[in-house]
Amino acid sequence: MTTQKIVHLPTPAEVEQAKASGRTLSKYADADRVKLSLRGSNGETDELVLPGQVLQILLDVLSEISKGNAISLIPHHQEISTQEAANLLNVSRPFLVGLLEKDEIPFRKVGTHRRVLLTDVLAYRDSTKQQRTEALDELAALSQEMDMGY
Numbered sequence: 001m002t003t004q005k006i007v008h009l010p011t012p013a014e015v016e017q018a019k020a021s022g023r024t025l026s027k028y029a030d031a032d033r034v035k036l037s038l039r040g041s042n043g044e045t046d047e048l049v050l051p052g053q054v055l056q057i058l059l060d061v062l063s064e065i066s067k068g069n070a071i072s073l074i075p076h077h078q079e080i081s082t083q084e085a086a087n088l089l090n091v092s093r094p095f096l097v098g099l100l101e102k103d104e105i106p107f108r109k110v111g112t113h114r115r116v117l118l119t120d121v122l123a124y125r126d127s128t129k130q131q132r133t134e135a136l137d138e139l140a141a142l143s144q145e146m147d148m149g150y
Contacts, residue, residue, distance in 0.1 A: 007070045018065035025059055076122075079115040082107075088121050099124070 010018065028034045032052045039045045050058070057073075064071045074080075080088075085105070086096040100107045100114055105124045107116045 009070050010065045010068055015066055015068055018062045022059060022062035022066055025055065025062065028055060029059060031055065074118055076117075076119045078118045079108075080118055080121065082114050082116065085116045085121045088118075089125055 025034075030052075033049050034052070034055050035047060035049050037045065037047050061071055061073075082096050082100070083093050086093040089096065096105075097114070099105050100116070105116055106120050107114045109115070
């Protein structure tokens with residue numbers, strides 16, 4: 001059973017609020033923790049303390065919203081389906097299943113369904129991105145050595 005996710009693209013007003021909030025909070029980005037005072041539209045106030053890591057996540061969220069992007073938060077220990085993993089890697093599901101069967105990405109079976117850890121999919125994505133970057137750098141260096149540059 002797949003859960004439907006509703007995508008909310010930020011409105012222009014939310015984009016501007018995110019930009020302003022991000023600028024304000026970024027002053028505290030290096031803090032181990034930060035104390036916030038909150039005031040709701042009903043006049044109620046509260047204070048809370050955020051660990052530095054949570055503040056960084058909040059800054060990342062505000063940064064994406066300020067660019068007009070919708071965002072999702074997924075726990076790294078989350079198991080995802082092969083279709084979700086394929087979508088993250090921008091490949092077909094059959095291609096992803098091939099990667100799983102070649103042990104390039106760890107997985108486990110739940111009944112007849114394969115499940116992969118989000119962290120493993122992200123690690124594979126980062127690894128292939130790094131390999132592509134290194135290969136392109138090598139090609140650029142070879143091109144310069146052979147005086148094939150423009």
